Amino acid sequence: MKKIEHIGIAVKDLAAANATYKALLKTEAYKTETVESEGVSTSFFKTGESKIELLAATNADSPVAKFIEKRGEGIHHIAFAVDDIETEISRLEEEGFQLLNKTPKPGADNKLVAFLHPKSVHGVLVELCQEKGPSPTLPEGEGVN
Numbered sequence: 099m100k101k102i103e104h105i106g107i108a109v110k111d112l113a114a115a116n117a118t119y120k121a122l123l124k125t126e127a128y129k130t131e132t133v134e135s136e137g138v139s140t141s142f143f144k145t146g147e148s149k150i151e152l153l154a155a156t157n158a159d160s161p162v163a164k165f166i167e168k169r170g171e172g173i174h175h176i177a178f179a180v181d182d183i184e185t186e187i188s189r190l191e192e193e194g195f196q197l198l199n200k201t202p203k204p205g206a207d208n209k210l211v212a213f214l215h216p217k218s219v220h221g222v223l224v225e226l227c228q229e230k231g232p233s234p235t236l237p238e239g240e241g242v243n
Contacts, residue, residue: 099186103179103227104142104149104207108162109171112139112154119143119150127152133206138162140206151177151206175213177225183210186226190214202228 109115116127119141127141137160141152153174155163165174180186183202191197196215205211205227214224 099178099180099226101179102148103177103209103225104151105173106151106153106175106177106225107172108165108169108174109152109154110166112141112152115152115154116141119152123150129207131206132156133204135203136160136162136205138206142207175223175225177211177227180226180228183212183226183228187212190226195219202226204230 107115112130116130120126120143123143123145125143125145127143129142130140132139134156137155137157138153139156140154143150143152153162155166157163162174187197187200187202191200196218197212198215199212202210202212205225207227208230209227210230211228212226214226216223
């Protein structure tokens with residue numbers, strides 16, 4: 099694991115949370131997007147070398163909606179940057195961690211992601227993130243989000 103990639107915060111109202119974090123961090127979100135497969139809309143803020151991801155549910159069945167219903171708004175996950183997500187998944191499975199994803203899947207902010215179950219990480223949902231490279235069928239810098 100290279101570094102903490104970002105901290106994910108579950109919110110009920112993305113527009114309201116964006117306004118709060120814009121005032122707090124004195125900067126606009128550098129990226130917003132919807133991840134249909136996870137049922138979330140996201141915004142990313144950068145402060146120094148750190149990033150914050152705000153997540154709002156787009157449907158009542160999404161994991162973020164269930165998280166907010168059970169625990170309320172707040173820290174949802176900690177994401178770690180990795181160079182080789184498949185190798186890291188294998189290593190962590192061998193170490194006995196419970197995986198929510200045994201294969202990486204597309205995530206927000208041009209990443210491949212996989213999650214570890216909070217039960218195996220003392221109550222914290224951990225996300226592994228690997229930067230996607232540029233798509234071989236698109237010009238450089240136009241990777242798929």
